[in-house]
Amino acid sequence: MIQQYIEENESRMLDELFSLIRIPSVSSQHEHQEDMIRCARQWSDLLKSAGADRVEVMPSDGNPMVYAEKIVDPSAPTVLVYGHYDVMPVEPLEQWHSNPFEPEIRDGKIYARGADDDKGQSFIQCKAFEYLVSQGLLRHNVKFILEGEEEIGSPSLESFCEQHKDLLRADIILVSDTSMLSASLPSLTTGLRGLSYWQVEVTGPNRDLHSGHFGGAVMNPINALCQMIASLTDADGRITVPGFYDDVEDVPAEEREMIAHIPFDEEQYKSAIGVDAVWGEKGYSTLERNSCRPSFDCCGIWGGYTGEGAKTVIPSKAFAKLSTRLVPHQDSEKIARLVGEHLQRIAPQGVKVKVDYLHGGEGYVCPISLPAYKAAERGFEVAFGQRPLPVRRGGSIPIIATFEKVLGVKTILMGVGLESNAIHSPNENFPLDMLRKGITAVTHFHLFYDECGK
Amino acid sequence: MIQQYIEENESRMLDELFSLIRIPSVSSQHEHQEDMIRCARQWSDLLKSAGADRVEVMPSDGNPMVYAEKIVDPSAPTVLVYGHYDVMPVEPLEQWHSNPFEPEIRDGKIYARGADDDKGQSFIQCKAFEYLVSQGLLRHNVKFILEGEEEIGSPSLESFCEQHKDLLRADIILVSDTSMLSASLPSLTTGLRGLSYWQVEVTGPNRDLHSGHFGGAVMNPINALCQMIASLTDADGRITVPGFYDDVEDVPAEEREMIAHIPFDEEQYKSAIGVDAVWGEKGYSTLERNSCRPSFDCCGIWGGYTGEGAKTVIPSKAFAKLSTRLVPHQDSEKIARLVGEHLQRIAPQGVKVKVDYLHGGEGYVCPISLPAYKAAERGFEVAFGQRPLPVRRGGSIPIIATFEKVLGVKTILMGVGLESNAIHSPNENFPLDMLRKGITAVTHFHLFYDECGK
Numbered sequence: 001m002i003q004q005y006i007e008e009n010e011s012r013m014l015d016e017l018f019s020l021i022r023i024p025s026v027s028s029q030h031e032h033q034e035d036m037i038r039c040a041r042q043w044s045d046l047l048k049s050a051g052a053d054r055v056e057v058m059p060s061d062g063n064p065m066v067y068a069e070k071i072v073d074p075s076a077p078t079v080l081v082y083g084h085y086d087v088m089p090v091e092p093l094e095q096w097h098s099n100p101f102e103p104e105i106r107d108g109k110i111y112a113r114g115a116d117d118d119k120g121q122s123f124i125q126c127k128a129f130e131y132l133v134s135q136g137l138l139r140h141n142v143k144f145i146l147e148g149e150e151e152i153g154s155p156s157l158e159s160f161c162e163q164h165k166d167l168l169r170a171d172i173i174l175v176s177d178t179s180m181l182s183a184s185l186p187s188l189t190t191g192l193r194g195l196s197y198w199q200v201e202v203t204g205p206n207r208d209l210h211s212g213h214f215g216g217a218v219m220n221p222i223n224a225l226c227q228m229i230a231s232l233t234d235a236d237g238r239i240t241v242p243g244f245y246d247d248v249e250d251v252p253a254e255e256r257e258m259i260a261h262i263p264f265d266e267e268q269y270k271s272a273i274g275v276d277a278v279w280g281e282k283g284y285s286t287l288e289r290n291s292c293r294p295s296f297d298c299c300g301i302w303g304g305y306t307g308e309g310a311k312t313v314i315p316s317k318a319f320a321k322l323s324t325r326l327v328p329h330q331d332s333e334k335i336a337r338l339v340g341e342h343l344q345r346i347a348p349q350g351v352k353v354k355v356d357y358l359h360g361g362e363g364y365v366c367p368i369s370l371p372a373y374k375a376a377e378r379g380f381e382v383a384f385g386q387r388p389l390p391v392r393r394g395g396s397i398p399i400i401a402t403f404e405k406v407l408g409v410k411t412i413l414m415g416v417g418l419e420s421n422a423i424h425s426p427n428e429n430f431p432l433d434m435l436r437k438g439i440t441a442v443t444h445f446h447l448f449y450d451e452c453g454k
Numbered sequence: 455m456i457q458q459y460i461e462e463n464e465s466r467m468l469d470e471l472f473s474l475i476r477i478p479s480v481s482s483q484h485e486h487q488e489d490m491i492r493c494a495r496q497w498s499d500l501l502k503s504a505g506a507d508r509v510e511v512m513p514s515d516g517n518p519m520v521y522a523e524k525i526v527d528p529s530a531p532t533v534l535v536y537g538h539y540d541v542m543p544v545e546p547l548e549q550w551h552s553n554p555f556e557p558e559i560r561d562g563k564i565y566a567r568g569a570d571d572d573k574g575q576s577f578i579q580c581k582a583f584e585y586l587v588s589q590g591l592l593r594h595n596v597k598f599i600l601e602g603e604e605e606i607g608s609p610s611l612e613s614f615c616e617q618h619k620d621l622l623r624a625d626i627i628l629v630s631d632t633s634m635l636s637a638s639l640p641s642l643t644t645g646l647r648g649l650s651y652w653q654v655e656v657t658g659p660n661r662d663l664h665s666g667h668f669g670g671a672v673m674n675p676i677n678a679l680c681q682m683i684a685s686l687t688d689a690d691g692r693i694t695v696p697g698f699y700d701d702v703e704d705v706p707a708e709e710r711e712m713i714a715h716i717p718f719d720e721e722q723y724k725s726a727i728g729v730d731a732v733w734g735e736k737g738y739s740t741l742e743r744n745s746c747r748p749s750f751d752c753c754g755i756w757g758g759y760t761g762e763g764a765k766t767v768i769p770s771k772a773f774a775k776l777s778t779r780l781v782p783h784q785d786s787e788k789i790a791r792l793v794g795e796h797l798q799r800i801a802p803q804g805v806k807v808k809v810d811y812l813h814g815g816e817g818y819v820c821p822i823s824l825p826a827y828k829a830a831e832r833g834f835e836v837a838f839g840q841r842p843l844p845v846r847r848g849g850s851i852p853i854i855a856t857f858e859k860v861l862g863v864k865t866i867l868m869g870v871g872l873e874s875n876a877i878h879s880p881n882e883n884f885p886l887d888m889l890r891k892g893i894t895a896v897t898h899f900h901l902f903y904d905e906c907g908k
Contacts, residue, residue, distance in 0.1 A: 021694050028763030074632050197764045206728030208879040212849030215779045216749030217740045219733040223752050230684035274660030277672040278801035286671045295670030298677050304754035308810045309482030309606055310651045313753050325669045349731040358764045405855030425662040
C-alpha cells in the first residue's frame with residue numbers, strides 16, 4: 001500500500017525534498033545562475049534513485065532541462081510528467097517568518113520558497129513513480145521533463161520540444177503545479193488562463209527636475225504612467241484596450257451554472273485575504289472573474305524618490321510591470337501587440353514610452369471526457385475520499401498550450417496546492433498532509449490509467 | 455575693491471567651501487545625523503573667522519542652528535542672513551559623473567551636492583560679510599542663522615524663532631537660496647510658492663497574491679493608487695480636489711503682462727530638459743504655470759515587484775509621495791486637510807488608504823517698493839551690469855512666510871542660482887563666475903542698504 005510506503009519512507013523523503021528546496025533556484029535573478037545547474041543535477045540524482053533507467057541534464061537555450069525515463073514496454077502507452085525546478089524571487093524578504101531557503105516544519109506545514117511551487121508538487125510525481133517502480137507495479141512508460149524557466153515564461157521549452165519530439169513522445173502529460181478549491185473540496189484543474197507580461201518605461205525630462213522650478217509646466221512621468229495605467233480599466237472593471245475582448249469566448253451557460261454551484265463563501269474569501277470588498281468585471285462572480293475572464297494587473301511600479309522623508313522632484317523616468325491574464329482563444333502575441341500599441345497611443349504629450357514584452361503564453365482547456373482525466377479523478381477519489389470537481393483556474397502554465405501545439409498531447413493537471421500555500425508570496429508553504437495525499441493520488445492515477453486506456 | 459579681494463583670496467575661499475561640501479549633511483536620511491552636527495560646527499568656525507563677534511551652535515527641536523552676529527552699533531539697523539547647511543539626498547547615485555560629496559571643478563563649475571543649494575549660496579553671504587568686516591566697511595549690524603532642516607520643511611525653525619525673537623530681531627532678512635532667469639538675465643525673486651507634501655500608503659490584500667489565482671477578482675493596490683493619482687488632475691491640467699483653488703488669487707493682469715515680456719524661449723526650454731512638449735494648466739503660459747499657479751506632482755512611487763524580469767503578483771501595498779506647490783494666500787495646512795480627505799474619499803472599494811502629511815509651508819510675495827529691495831537691485835546692477843528683473847519663482851522656502859509671521863520682517867531673496875545648476879538633481883553644480891558675482895552683489899547690497907535706509 002502506498003500509504004504505508006509513505007509512512008515508512010517519510011523521513012528520507014523529506015530529507016530529499018529539503019535538499020532540493022535549499023538550492024535557491026530563482027530563475028529571474030541572474031546571480032542564481034549556478035544554483036539552477038546545481039538544482040537540475042540534484043533532480044537528476046533523485047530521479048535516478050527513484051528508478052529511472054536513464055537520466056540526463058540536457059542543455060537548452062536557457063537553463064538546463066532534466067530528462068528521465070523508465071521504459072517498461074515500448075508498445076505500452078507513455079505518460080510524460082512535466083514540472084519545474086525554478087522558483088519565484090523571495091522579496092520582500094522581511095515578510096518571511098523563516099529563511100525561505102531553509103525549510104521549516106511548523107503546524108504540519110513545510111515553510112519555504114518552492115515548498116509547493118513547484119519543488120513540492122513535482123516531488124509528489126517523483127515519489128509516486130518511485131513507489132510504482134519499487135513494487136513492480138508500473139505497466140506503462142513514464143518520462144520526466146523538468147525545466148528551470150517556468151517562472152520566467154519558459155522561453156526555451158518550446159524550441160526544446162521542437163528539437164526533441166521523439167524523446168518527449170507521449171500519450172498524455174501529467175503535471176502537478178495547480179491548486180484545488182480547498183483541502184476539503186478537492187478539484188482538478190480543467191482550464192488555465194494565458195498571460196502577457198510587459199515592462200513599461202516612461203521618460204519625461206532628461207534628468208530629475210526640481211518640482212518647484214518646473215512643477216506645473218512639464219509632464220511628470222509618474223503622473224503620466226499613473227494616467228496610462230488607470231485608463232486601462234474602466235468603471236465596469238473591463239479592459240479598455242481596443243480589440244482586447246475580440247477573441248474572448250463567453251463563458252458557456254452550463255459552465256456558469258456549474259460554477260454557481262461550487263461551494264464558495266465570499267465572506268471567508270475576503271477575510272482570508274483581508275479585504276472588505278471584492279472587485280472585478282461587472283456581471284461576473286468572483287469565481288468567474290478569477291478563472292474564466294481576463295484580468296489586468298500592475299505587478300510592480302517604481303520611479304522618483306522612494307527613500308525616507310520628502311524629496312521634491314519630478315523624476316526623469318517611471319517604470320511599471322504590467323500583466324494581463326488571458327482566456328482560451330485569446331492569442332498572447334496578438335494581445336502583446338494590441339496593448340503595446342495602445343500604450344503608445346495613450347502616452348500623454350511630453351513623455352516617451354518604451355514597452356518591452358517580457359513573456360506570455362496561451363490558455364488551456366482539458367475535456368473531462370478524456371480517459372486519462374477519469375484516471376486522475378479516480379486517483380483523487382482514493383486519496384481524498386471524494387470525487388474532485390472539474391474547475392477552471394486563473395493561473396497560467398503557458399507551456400501546457402505549447403505541449404498541445406508542439407507535441408499534440410493533452411495535459412492532466414493533478415495539482416494539490418491550496419490557496420493558503422501562498423505560492424509566489426512570503427511564507428510559501430505546503431502541508432505534509434497534501435504531500436502524502438498527492439503521492440497517493442498520483443500513484444492511483446498510474447494504476448487506473450492502465451485500466452482506462454489512453 | 456571686492457573683486458580684487460575675491461581674486462586674492464579665491465584659493466582659500468574654495469578650500470573653505472569644499473570642506474563644507476565634503477560633509478554629507480543630508481537631512482532626510484537618518485544615517486547622516488552626525489554629519490549634521492559636524493556641518494553646523496564647520497559653519498560656526500567659518501563665520502567666526504569671517505569676523506563674527508559671537509558664534510554659537512544652538513540646540514533646536516531637530517538639527518542644531520548656527521547663529522552668528524556682528525553688532526557694530528546697537529542703534530543701527532540689523533540685517534539677518536538666513537541660509538541652510540543641509541542638502542538633498544543624492545540618489546540616483548549612478549547618474550552622477552563625479553562623487554557628489556567630493557567637489558570637482560569642471561568647465562569653471564563646482565560639481566557637488568550642495569555646491570549651489572545652499573552651501574555655495576550661503577557661502578556668498580559669509581564672504582561678503584568677511585570682506586566688509588575686514589575692510590571696516592560695515593555700518594549696520596549683521597546676524598546669521600543657518601538651519602539644518604530646510605530640505606525637510608524646516609520643522610524646528612518656527613518654534614526656534616518663537617523662542618529667540620530677541621536674538622533674531624532684525625530689520626530685514628537676506629537670503630541667497632533662489633535662482634535667476636539666466637546668467638545673462640539677472641533677476642530678483644519677489645515671490646515663492648508654498649508646498650504641501652504627503653506620503654500615501656494603499657493596502658489591498660493582507661499579503662502579496664498570485665496574479666493568476668486572484669487577478670480580476672480583487673482590487674490591486676497599485677492599480678488603485680494609479681487611479682487615485684490620475685484622478686487628481688483633469689484634462690485641463692487643473693487639480694480636482696474640491697476647494698483646492700478657493701484661496702488662489704488670480705494673477706493680476708499687470709503681472710501677466712510683465713511675465714509676457716520676460717525673454718523666454720520655449721523651444722530652448724524644452725530642448726534643455728529634453729521634452730518635445732510642455733504641459734500644464736490650460737490658459738496659462740509656461741512661466742505662469744511654474745511660478746504663479748499651483749501644481750501637483752507625484753515625486754515618488756513604489757510597490758510590487760521591481761526587480762529584474764517578471765513576477766506575477768498582486769502586491770499587498772503600494773506607496774507614493776505626492777506634493778503640491780501652492781501660491782500666496784493658499785494655506786498649506788488647509789490644503790493638507792483637503793487633499794488628505796479627498797484621497798480617502800476617492801479610494802476604491804477593496805483598499806485602505808493611509809495618508810501621512812510630511813511637511814508644508816506658505817508662499818510669499820515681496821513688494822518691490824521696499825528700500826531694501828532697491829539696495830538689492832543696485833547690488834545686482836553692480837555685479838551683473840544690468841538691472842535685475844523682479845520675478846516670482848516656483849520653488850518654496852516656507853520659512854520666508856514664517857519669518858514674516860513670527861518675526862514680522864520681510865525677506866529679500868538675492869539668490870544667484872541658475873536652472874542649469876541642477877539643484878536637487880544629479881550633477882548639481884555652481885559656476886565660479888556666479889560665486890564671484892554673488893559675493894560682489896551682496897557686498898554692494900550692504901553698502902547701498904546704509905544709503906537706502908531700513
